Amino acid sequence: MGAAHTSVARFFLNAVANPGWCEIACITLRSKLQQRTATPLNKKRRLVVLFILGPPLTLTSARTMLKQLLRRGFRFAGRWLADGARESVPQQIKLWGEEEGVIFKKTAQYLDNIHVHTWQSKEFQSVAFEDYLIALQMKKFGDRYIAKYSTHLFSQTYEDATISEIFSRIGVQHKTFLEIGVGDGSENTTRLLLMLGWKGLWIECDAIHCESIRNNFHGEIVSGRLQLIHAMATPNSIQSLIDSAKLGEQIDFLSVDVDQHTSHLFRAIKTPARVACVEYNAHFPPTIDYEVPYKPDEVWDGTNWFGASLKRIEIEGEKKGMVLVGCDLMGVNSYFVKEDLAGGKFATPFTAEYHYQPPRFSFVRGQRGHKRRPVNASNSY
Structure with a gap:
């Protein structure tokens, strides 16, 4: 043969x-x-x-x-x-x-x-290639690369590991979070923080998701560690919603992921955060400063026309006194840290051109390893 x-x-x-x-x-x-x-x-x-x-x-x-x-x-x-x-x-x-x-x-x-x-096997090839790409990122960014650990419990694109890595460098001060767009609570960027004893606010517009959260996170809500607001967050309403929760003058962590108008909401939030995770549209090259125009009734149609470029998100972060310290491997989320906390701890320069990651959405998987703990088991933590 x-x-x-x-x-x-x-x-x-x-x-x-x-x-x-x-x-x-x-x-x-x-x-x-x-x-x-x-x-x-x-x-x-x-x-x-x-x-x-x-x-x-x-x-x-x-x-x-x-x-x-x-x-x-x-x-x-x-x-x-x-x-x-x-x-x-x-x-x-x-x-x-x-x-x-x-x-x-x-x-x-x-x-x-x-x-x-x-x-x-398909899964093993995917994981192996993913780890290979992580190795390449480590060569570029060194030990200051923030998305070096490809693991998670409740997040989608390893946010659990990246958030943990960032706070391991700058420390935790308030143990408070705010997340806008949380789904039914089974998979988001702050569920692990909640399980680790943090407290915060979830804002979600879907009524069915909110009902699921009330049922599955009843203990956390009753104890006051979790507040849930069922509302459609808009640039005009978002700050009043946040103020009603009385989270304090500053929070440790902010997450904004609403697909179509993420940058508009990020800009409208006045409550300062020490760390922020903000979705960006990796289809736009990192040198382009652009965001889709705000239209109140418009929602993401599943195409590549949504949100804002990484450069636009970088600029909005700078206005808040934050610097871009990295992006996840999948090209979904960008991460920001207060400028006075970032010195010497993260890869520089803090620019979209340097930290940009292209779309690798095929790597997004619900779990890596064992199956995820059921959401209705959360109260046993």
């Missing part, structure tokens, strides 16, 4: 394993391989690639799926996949001369082991 043929075989054996499969089907890839290799296949020796199936597939749908997987293989597998591939395929797996539709139980067992153990 040629190196190119072997590499394709090994890619499919290792990369397409899925949980819940029922059987192994042998599919001929003769025509596709002949398009991509200089050596034609012998007519009497057809290369059969093992493909994992759940429910039975038609030949047409199977060929379509294999075509997509083959394209993935040539894009990502790389030259190393061909090296030593022959040795990686067990002898009991026969790739030559078998008729289509033959089932191999031993092969199924081998592929099951691959699914469990190999790094080429």
Whole structure:
């Protein structure tokens, strides 16, 4: 078997394993391989690639799926996949001369082991590449990089770890927070702070989410550690909503993530914060100063036209006496610290051009590791 043929075989054996499969089907890839290799296949020796199936597939749908997987293989597998591939395929797996539709139980067992153990599973590849990118960030920013730890309990883009890293450098003073746009409370940037004994205010416009919060965080609300305001925050109303909660003259942490008009709300907030996490639109290049115009009834439509560029958020932070100290790897959130607290503790310069991260939204995952603790278990902390 040629190196190119072997590499394709090994890619499919290792990369397409899925949980819940029922059987192994042998599919001929003769025509596709002949398009991509200089050596034609012998007519009497057809290369059969093992493909994992759940429910039975038609030949047409199977060929379509294999075509997509083959394209993935040539894009990502790389030259190393061909090296030593022959040795990686067990002898009991026969790739030559078998008729289509033959089932191999031993092969199924081998592929099951691959699914469990190999790094080429989809999740493991994603995590490995993510860690590789973190290593590159560390080379650029050094130990002052704020998003160095890819872990979280209740956040979406590792905010838990980044917030913890920032406060480990500047210290905690008030243990108070304010978050605008918290969802149902199961996943946001301040739930972990609440669980760690902080107190603060959540502002959420969705009635169903607010009802869920009242049910699942009843203990925190009754104790006074959590205040919830059901309201649509606008530039005209946001400060009065904050003042009604009596959080104090200064808070430790502010989070603003309302998709469409984040920068407008950030600008309107007068209560000073020592640290802020503000969503930015990474589709805009870091040199562009722009925000979408404010329209009271407009909501995010799911496209790349929302919010504000990182440069615009940087400028708004400067007006509040804060400096941009970094962004998360996914290109979702920017982080600010009071200028008088930042000296010598964070990577400089404090500019959008230096700290910008491009959109990597495919890395956003609900959890990394074990499943998240249920929201209705929060009161047991």
